[in-house]
Amino acid sequence: MGNAALKIKEDSQAETYDKEVQKQVLIEEARMSLELFEHGINYNLEEIKPLLDPLELKSGFNRAGGLTGFTLPHGYNARGNYNRWTPYSLVVEGGKPVLYNEKTAIGVIRFNKGNxxxxxxxxxxxxxxxxxxxxxxxxxxxxxxxxxxxxxxxxxxxxxxxxxxxxxxxxxxxxxxxxxxxxxxxxxxxxxxxxxxxxxxxxxxxxxxxxxxxxxxxxxxxxxxxxxxxxxxxxxxxxxxxxxxxxxxxxxxxxxxxxxxxxxxxxxxxxxxxxxxxxxxxxxxxxxxxxxxxxxxxxxxxxxxxxxxxxxxxxxxxxxxxxxxxxxxxxxxxxxxxxxxxxxxxxxxxxxxxxxxxxxxxxxxxxxxxxxxxxxxxxxxxxxxxxxxxxxxxxxxxxxxxxxxxxx
Structure with a gap:
C-alpha cells in the first residue's frame, strides 16, 4: 500500500474512531437523562427561576411545575423534578445553570424556550x-x-x-x-x-x-x-x-x-x-x-x-x-x-x-x-x-x- 493510500486509511480510521467516541458520549448523556428522571435535581428556585423562560413555564408540556425541560451539555433533552436528597444539583455560575454530580461539574445546561x-x-x-x-x-x-x-x-x-x-x-x-x-x-x-x-x-x-x-x-x-x-x-x-x-x-x-x-x-x-x-x-x-x-x-x-x-x-x-x-x-x-x-x-x-x-x-x-x-x-x-x-x-x-x- 502506498504512503498516500495509507494516509487516507489512517485518516478514515481516525474519523471513524472520533465519531464512535462522540457517539458514546451522547449515549452516556442519554443514560444520564434517565438518572435525572429517577433521582431529581437539587436547586435553589429563587436562583434558578430568573433563567426559566416565562412562556415555557406556562406550557402544557410543563404541567408538573418546577423546572422546565432542558438540554444537557451535548444536546440530549432531559427533565428533573426537585429533590433535596440527590447527587445532582444545579448551580448558577456566571449567569448560567451548571449541572453537577456531587462535586463534579457536568456542564452548562440550556432551559427550553417557548415560541x-x-x-x-x-x-x-x-x-x-x-x-x-x-x-x-x-x-x-x-x-x-x-x-x-x-x-x-x-x-x-x-x-x-x-x-x-x-x-x-x-x-x-x-x-x-x-x-x-x-x-x-x-x-x-x-x-x-x-x-x-x-x-x-x-x-x-x-x-x-x-x-x-x-x-x-x-x-x-x-x-x-x-x-x-x-x-x-x-x-x-x-x-x-x-x-x-x-x-x-x-x-x-x-x-x-x-x-x-x-x-x-x-x-x-x-x-x-x-x-x-x-x-x-x-x-x-x-x-x-x-x-x-x-x-x-x-x-x-x-x-x-x-x-x-x-x-x-x-x-x-x-x-x-x-x-x-x-x-x-x-x-x-x-x-x-x-x-x-x-x-x-x-x-x-x-x-x-x-x-x-x-x-x-x-x-x-x-x-x-x-x-x-x-x-x-x-x-x-x-x-x-x-x-x-x-x-x-x-x-x-x-x-x-x-x-x-x-x-x-
Missing part, C-alpha cells in the same frame, strides 16, 4: 397556547378534550391523569376546543413556520363523536390548506372499517395507544380499554389493520414502561415492529389524582434497558427518524437515542434539535 407564537390571540380571544402546544420540533400538539368518559364508569386507566389535569384552569382554560378554534390556532402557527406536524388527541369519548370531531378538524384546516402532516391519536374503533376515514381526511399517521402489552396486566390496569371495543385482541387487530391503510412506520402505539416486566414491553415493541407499527414507550411517572400516585417508577437502569433495546428494534426493522417523531407525544423519548445510534449528530459531537421538514 412567541404561543401567546398570539385567536379572533375569539384565546391564546394559541390555550388550544395547542407548540413544540421545539416545529410541530403542534392539541388535546382537544380533557374528558375521559371511562372515569364516570370507574374504568379509566390507573396511571392516567387526564381527568385530573382538567382541574388545572391555568393550563387548561378551554376544556373542549372547537374545530374552528383548532384550525385558527393551526393557521397562526403555520404562518409562523411551526405547524409542520399536527398531533391531536383527547380522552376516551364515544367512538362516533371522536371520528366526527377529527374529520371536522381536518376539514377546517383543509379549508385553507390543501394538506397538512398530522397524526390522529384515537381509541381502537369498534368497527375497523372506519379507519380509512382518518386517512381520507388528511392524516398521514394514526396512533392507537395500547399502553400495556401483557394482556392480563392490560386488563387490570386499563379496565375500560379491556371492556370497550373488543378488548386487548381487538386493539392489536386495529393496529395491524391500520398498517394496511397508512403503511409501515406510519402507524403508532405507546407502552408505558414500568407497568409490566421489561421483557413484556420489549416483546410488544418487537411484535408490533414486525407488523409495521412503531410502538413508542415512555417512563412511568406516578401522577397526582391517579390510583398509582404514591407508587415508584422502576429505577433508571430498567428504563435504560427498554430504551437501549427498543431503539435497536426500530433500527432492525428499518424505521426512520421522521417516523420516530411523527406519532404520539412519547416519540422523542426514544427518537433522540435512535438518532445517536444512526450517527445523526453534528461534527462537534453535539445533538442538534431535530425539526420536522418545513411544509411551506
Amino acid at each position: 412567541p407564537v404561543a401567546d398570539q390571540l385567536l379572533s375569539t380571544g384565546e391564546r394559541v397556547r390555550d388550544i395547542v402546544n407548540v413544540s421545539a420540533l416545529g410541530g403542534l400538539h392539541c388535546t382537544y378534550s380533557t374528558e375521559c368518559s371511562l372515569k364516570d364508569q370507574g374504568e379509566d386507566c390507573y396511571f392516567c391523569a387526564v381527568n385530573e389535569r382538567a382541574k388545572d384552569g391555568e393550563r387548561n382554560p378551554v376544556l373542549l376546543k372547537t374545530p374552528k378554534q383548532v384550525a385558527e390556532a393551526y393557521d397562526i402557527a403555520r404562518k409562523a413556520g411551526v405547524a409542520n406536524h399536527f398531533r391531536i388527541t383527547g380522552g376516551f369519548v364515544p367512538e362516533r363523536r371522536e371520528l366526527e370531531y377529527y374529520l371536522d378538524v381536518a376539514d377546517a384546516i383543509r379549508a385553507k390548506y390543501s394538506s397538512f402532516y398530522g397524526c390522529a391519536v384515537v381509541g381502537a374503533p369498534a368497527d375497523l372499517s372506519v379507519l380509512p376515514k382518518y386517512k381520507e381526511a388528511g392524516f398521514d399517521n394514526i396512533s392507537t395507544n395500547i399502553e400495556v402489552w401483557d394482556r392480563n396486566i392490560f386488563a387490570a390496569v386499563c379496565p375500560g380499554k379491556e371492556k370497550r371495543n373488543g378488548g386487548y385482541k381487538h386493539w392489536v387487530e386495529s393496529l395491524e389493520r391500520s398498517v394496511e391503510i397508512f403503511g409501515k412506520g406510519n402507524v403508532h402505539s405507546t407502552i408505558v414502561g414500568g407497568l409490566e416486566p421489561k421483557e413484556s414491553t420489549l416483546e410488544g415493541i418487537e411484535y408490533l415492529a414486525s407488523k409495521g407499527v412503531v410502538c413508542h414507550f415512555s417512563a412511568f411517572r406516578p401522577e397526582k389524582g391517579t390510583p398509582f400516585f404514591g407508587y415508584r417508577s422502576p429505577e433508571a437502569s430498567f428504563h435504560w434497558d427498554i430504551l437501549d433495546k427498543g431503539t435497536d428494534i426500530y433500527r432492525r426493522y428499518g424505521f426512520t427518524t421522521l417516523q420516530l417523531h411523527s406519532g404520539p407525544a412519547s416519540g422523542p423519548h426514544s427518537a433522540q437515542l435512535f438518532q445517536i445510534k444512526n450517527g445523526e449528530f453534528e461534527e462537534d459531537g453535539t445533538l442538534a434539535q431535530w425539526k420536522f421538514p418545513a411544509l411551506d
Whole structure:
C-alpha cells in the first residue's frame, strides 16, 4: 500500500474512531437523562427561576411545575423534578445553570424556550397556547378534550391523569376546543413556520363523536390548506372499517395507544380499554389493520414502561415492529389524582434497558427518524437515542434539535 493510500486509511480510521467516541458520549448523556428522571435535581428556585423562560413555564408540556425541560451539555433533552436528597444539583455560575454530580461539574445546561407564537390571540380571544402546544420540533400538539368518559364508569386507566389535569384552569382554560378554534390556532402557527406536524388527541369519548370531531378538524384546516402532516391519536374503533376515514381526511399517521402489552396486566390496569371495543385482541387487530391503510412506520402505539416486566414491553415493541407499527414507550411517572400516585417508577437502569433495546428494534426493522417523531407525544423519548445510534449528530459531537421538514 502506498504512503498516500495509507494516509487516507489512517485518516478514515481516525474519523471513524472520533465519531464512535462522540457517539458514546451522547449515549452516556442519554443514560444520564434517565438518572435525572429517577433521582431529581437539587436547586435553589429563587436562583434558578430568573433563567426559566416565562412562556415555557406556562406550557402544557410543563404541567408538573418546577423546572422546565432542558438540554444537557451535548444536546440530549432531559427533565428533573426537585429533590433535596440527590447527587445532582444545579448551580448558577456566571449567569448560567451548571449541572453537577456531587462535586463534579457536568456542564452548562440550556432551559427550553417557548415560541412567541404561543401567546398570539385567536379572533375569539384565546391564546394559541390555550388550544395547542407548540413544540421545539416545529410541530403542534392539541388535546382537544380533557374528558375521559371511562372515569364516570370507574374504568379509566390507573396511571392516567387526564381527568385530573382538567382541574388545572391555568393550563387548561378551554376544556373542549372547537374545530374552528383548532384550525385558527393551526393557521397562526403555520404562518409562523411551526405547524409542520399536527398531533391531536383527547380522552376516551364515544367512538362516533371522536371520528366526527377529527374529520371536522381536518376539514377546517383543509379549508385553507390543501394538506397538512398530522397524526390522529384515537381509541381502537369498534368497527375497523372506519379507519380509512382518518386517512381520507388528511392524516398521514394514526396512533392507537395500547399502553400495556401483557394482556392480563392490560386488563387490570386499563379496565375500560379491556371492556370497550373488543378488548386487548381487538386493539392489536386495529393496529395491524391500520398498517394496511397508512403503511409501515406510519402507524403508532405507546407502552408505558414500568407497568409490566421489561421483557413484556420489549416483546410488544418487537411484535408490533414486525407488523409495521412503531410502538413508542415512555417512563412511568406516578401522577397526582391517579390510583398509582404514591407508587415508584422502576429505577433508571430498567428504563435504560427498554430504551437501549427498543431503539435497536426500530433500527432492525428499518424505521426512520421522521417516523420516530411523527406519532404520539412519547416519540422523542426514544427518537433522540435512535438518532445517536444512526450517527445523526453534528461534527462537534453535539445533538442538534431535530425539526420536522418545513411544509411551506
